[in-house]
Amino acid sequence: MVRRRHRRAVPRRGQAYIEYLIVTSVVVAALTVGIPGPKDPSAVGHLLNAIKRVYSGYSYGISLAELPDSNEIDDGSNP
Numbered sequence: 001m002v003r004r005r006h007r008r009a010v011p012r013r014g015q016a017y018i019e020y021l022i023v024t025s026v027v028v029a030a031l032t033v034g035i036p037g038p039k040d041p042s043a044v045g046h047l048l049n050a051i052k053r054v055y056s057g058y059s060y061g062i063s064l065a066e067l068p069d070s071n072e073i074d075d076g077s078n079p
Helices: 015-032 043-064
Strands: none
Touching: 015 043
8 A cells, every 4th residue: 555645735825916916907907998999088087077077067056056145044943
């Protein structure tokens, strides 16, 4: 009968780090590389454009709103 020696398991250090690095790099590249075309921005560009549009509408609405006078505020104490 032949005796088999059990090898000690060699710990695999750094494998998860490399996998994480590769997946993260692919995701970042996918978000920052533009869609083919002359003026098509990347996904991040689309997000920034949407934020700019919403903020410009918000700031326009705020500029048109009339702030109430402190004397006109009704706190509910006067019937």
